[in-house]
Amino acid sequence: MVSALVVAVLGLGVGGCATGLGGETYSRGEVRRAMTVQYGTVEAVRPVKLEGTKTPVGPLAGAAVGGIAGSSVGQGRGAAIATVIGAVAGGLAGAAVEEGATRSQGVEVTVRLDNDKLMAIVQDDKGEGFRPGETVRVLRDGGTMRVAR
Known part of the structure; x- marks a missing residue:
């Protein structure tokens, strides 16, 4: 349940980062100039x-999902190691997903x-x-x- 919520937030965050850079799209800073x-x-x-965007949203959300998934593996010291490994792997995967989704x-x-x-x-x-x-x-x-x- 928590993992699904984090993935949904990641998707919304990545989608919100995408901006139009075509000839007909203006940023707010370009208005009235x-x-x-x-x-x-x-x-x-x-x-x-x-290339896609590279914000902290993808890696942070991926690390959260990976950490939660890793914490459910094993007990004691094994769970702590799995949590760290899951968070690192999730952060790398989240960064790659964000960049690919916004390309x-x-x-x-x-x-x-x-x-x-x-x-x-x-x-x-x-x-x-x-x-x-x-x-x-x-x-x-x-x-x-x-x-x-």
Whole structure:
């Protein structure tokens, strides 16, 4: 029962960490900020993989589940050793599960700006389907950039 509850909390925590990084998704920090807009033509598009998040949620939840599972093995000193081993193994497994669950498909869009400079921007692939030869906008806000129609 406790293990199932911890796994459910882990799933919600990992799902809550996933954010949209596509051209149409803005973070709260980007709201009401001026952005520089440049126009250009898509030169190339290629699929890329975006690594998943690595927060303390996955390892901590995994360690809790592993520790609880390990504590039910044996008695006395054996149970204590199994608890530690279960917590370490659970923490490693939880980190791997979180990273894998939040990994996503991305796209690298190479754009030739109107000033003839080339830029490559990586963002989530939200099915926008950019095509070579298409005119797009490149929006820039300090350190973040995105390609949009």
